[in-house]
Amino acid sequence: MKKNNLLLLMLTLVIVLAGCSVTTKEDAQQQNQQDPAAETPADNTAVDIELLGMSANESDLNIIRDQLSKNGFNVKLNLQPDYGSYKAQQDAGNFDIALSSWTTVTGNPDYAVRSLFKTGGDYSIMSDEEVDRLIDEAATQTPEEAVETYRQLEQRLVTDKAYIAPLYISLKSQAFNKEVLDPSSVRLSKSRSLPWEEVDFNDTSKRATEPLILSQANSELTSLDPIKGNDGSINIINTNMNVRLINLTDDDKITSEGSLSYNHAIGEGNYDYYFILRDDINFARINNKQAEDSGERVGADDVIFSMNRAKDKDSVPDHRTYTLHEHINTVEAVTDLSELENTKVSGSSESIKDALEKGLSTKISALVSDKNQANSSEGKYQVIKLTTTEPFPQVLNYLAHQSAGIVSKQQVEKINTYDINNFDINKDIPYGDQRSVTEGDGYNNTLYASGPYILSYKNDYEAVFYKNPGYMSGTEHEPRIEQINVRFIKDAESTLSALRSGEIHLYYGVPETRYDVVQSDSKLELTTIESNAVSYLLFNTKNRDVANSDDLRKAVLYSINQDEILAYYSNNKIKAYSTVSPIVKTGNELVADPAKVQEFLNAYKASK
Template sequence: MKKRLLSFLTLTTSVILLAACNVQTEEQANNDNSDVSTGETTEKTTIELLGSSSNETDMNIVRDQLIKNGFDVTLNTQPDYASFQTQKEAGNYDLAISSWTTVTGNPDYAVRSLFTTDGDNSDLSNSEVDALINEAALQTSDEYTETYKELEDVLVTENAYIVPLYTSLKAQAFNQDLLNPDSIRLAKSRAFPWETVQFNETASNDTEPLILTQQIGDLTSLDPIKGNDGSINQLNTNMYVRLVNLTDDDQVVSDGSLSYNHAIAEGNSDYYFILRDDINFAAVEDDQAVDTGKMVSGQDAVFSLNRAKDPNSVPDHRTYSLHEHIDSVSLVTDLAELENASLSDGNGTVKEALEANLESPIASVVEDAAQVDNASGQYQVVKVTTTEPFPQVLNYLAHQSAGIVSQEQVESINTYDVENFDISTDIPYGDQRAVTEGETYDNHLYASGPYIMTQKNDYEATFQKNPAYMAGTEHAAQIANVTVRFIGDADSALSALRSGEIHLLAGLDETKYDVVEGEDSLSLQSMPSNGVTYMLFNANGREVSVSADLRKSILYSINQDELSAAYDGLKLKAYSTVSPLVDTGNELVADPAKVEEFYQNYLDSIK
């Protein structure tokens, strides 16, 4: 099969910058400090730039641009993500190169965790930022563009809390000699789904493992609410079913989820989900995935979402802010409620929407999971009520942190007292120690999704398909075994793909597209992503922490065109983390005159 990029790439390459960006050495950059607008450059303060070795290209370009504008720059380059985080938490930086991918497909996720006061990934505290984020969250897509523009103005234009660098393409490459290209999905936001993948030789689906890769092998947690990072997003997305899913182009659907259908009631505060009864939890016994015989029930869904929204349900809860707009979660016990509730668009009742295309219409709604029998019309219906009208709640319910866990199993493992939790002695549900081979191995996972992890080590993690996950339907897992190799270096991962050691590589750098295109056995998929790379200022203890003028002087030193040129012109402009989702019209343009103006303002303020 002929390898191809999506048509987007053809369009993009037609507008590649005329001049490529030649990354200078620090000595060369220091010899070219003239201000292009004045012929002069003010010698400025030293900026410590923190990043990891995977960001080396960006660090070098940013260093050169800052030096050209008169700044002295110290690079703090860490070998891996863990050491980068250690340096960041220690505050050893003025600017840190960061990235964020909006895996839920909605703009609220692109900003809430990162920039709200007390957000789980935020060091900022600005009441105006908080107010604008909360205002936009309650608006529809037709209404929130102007609000997000105002947010960007406060966040970037007025305060320069971040320095946007670019939006990336999302790309993956796979071995088309082994894998069926028609079974390989590329989703804009959600993690790569495994259950659809098939080998070209279908007999291999049961005998050969699908071999994938990810950079991080130190797993935050296999409890969906305790992690939201690159170590577990792919894994938890494939181990836990949710009430809804995202399509590859970010539409919220029930397809392949725990619900047959979902409906929004009039007022946009009540959301209903009619549950399927053909998913059981899987467990691991003697290194094999087994059917526990325990249906993934409405009670499990209610339990999972209640703990997801409660910041005190587990120690080190990292995703509660994604679900703070959930007021209550319950099971519907009166069919009349569904019959009497009108849809938000006015086109019928909730009951009519929920039973659309069901093989058996709704005869009754039941609370007791033992009474569920979809074939005879006995269903469970979960109702989620939000604190206020909040259409974006559905996107959050498609996020891996809303994965459905077993109430019985989690409560049997999490017997510790949350306030007195001791990581040295307590092993909570989802702790990687429970699945790591060796003395600590005691696999306690219950998976509601298409796969379950059997074990891991420093090199890889192995998974088997859930034998009781939508068996006999199009959503059942096709390949019996999956192995995820932990390869921290991107070039090494690409070499592993080319040599056949792995079958699919996600997150391919734009500068490597031509390598993949040069291999007859490989196929490349690419599309614009929701991933934005930016620089975050240290919010505490540095000059940049207190001076907006100093931050803006740095902001206007950055030339995004030069950054894109270093990636063959395939990086897209960004102004904030919402740029891929909302066109606000804002654009960062490098301006040496503004660099000098704001730096002079900074000097005047400290005299």
């Protein structure tokens, strides 16, 4: 009996204790006050984001879309068929993020950032005083000093503000038919475009009878005026149509080889840059669709005219490259020989005259102002002095850029008679407008080419170029092949098929995913090097939430998994942190972080 009473007592105690643990309404309210998250469920609503790109980059766009989608974004893909329509959408602001790319074709890090990210830059859609300051500071420093400044610039550009989200560095590649082309004549340079004048057939008897057939995706050419185009549609073309004061070697060193100058030298203080000009280049022109020597020599007056218009934002409508040349102060012809004799080379006791005379068969006996009086065999030369606004040796890299191509002063002034303040694109046809070289009623080719080739005409199928008969005749730089045809083939697979079938001879820019196809074809040769080309996501900086929210941009940034992208390309891509990554190794690296994505997305949602 006592045992049963004890069990009953214990059961009663359990029931009482259980009743004490029941949560009352007051308890619930108090608990919610202590833990606000308990009364506000997590917001898992996907955030809308519009991704702009071209169909040629569809694989990249799909990878990015998937990465964003699994991190809490609802991605709208704005896919455009070509660069023209892509650029129109970008200019209209119809995107949150745009798949962009940039190739530093000058080999110097300043070019990798100045046009893109500095306030007022040719391609910049952003303005940040700290970014501007760091760009200008790095430009004046030695390469060793600049590493830390560029590291800070990347921190501001990517880590702190997320103005861009880096993707990868590409390899530079080309494949060609080695049964048709002489492999030793086909160069692949880190920055410089393919020099057409050096390419040759194995059978040299074909030089005058068969065209070299190349390809490119873009059939709409921005402009054949070198200062008005700076994109994939025109860079290689303008590089081969207009000679420059200076060139780059295959590994991005400054050289006078194959340029308008025999030699160049930097004066004391790094303000003055001297160039002694060749006298064996004439402008080519087109007559009845054939190239002919215009009889006009490329000289100092053309250099002065070209450099002054290159640096002047208002020299032409839609000037796209003026910020590359903003460090040019003055450009003039030197006519006093004593200046060359009395000025020392920077960091040396050597005179500018001695430096300019190196390798010349005839030393300088006189300096002439009239280009037609220059005669190197008699020692009569023209010398250009370019003075910068501050000590800035990187100016030489910019002078190697296609936008520094030399045009004919006489011809450009003859064509560009419009009033720049009242320019009407519908009725005014400026120098280099592609309408003037397109077959049809508007065809009226007024080009004067200072480079090894001149464009005769184009249509939707191809552009046809002819050798400049007045370009360095009898030298190693004289163009080998008489005619070059550039076929317009929009997609990579069709271009690769054209190469394999013999329709084209060389494919510049083979996708990394198709290297194996080239390597399996015994008649083809593939060459690759690490390039200065970087792909990245550019954020809209106007009229969209991403323009105003650092948190939203950072959520996108930390969604990007570069390892996944590299794996898709069989590790034939290289990790990037900014557009300077191929040139300056700062040590910065982007690591995908889903936890940070959610942190920044939650902060963005809470701020709305």
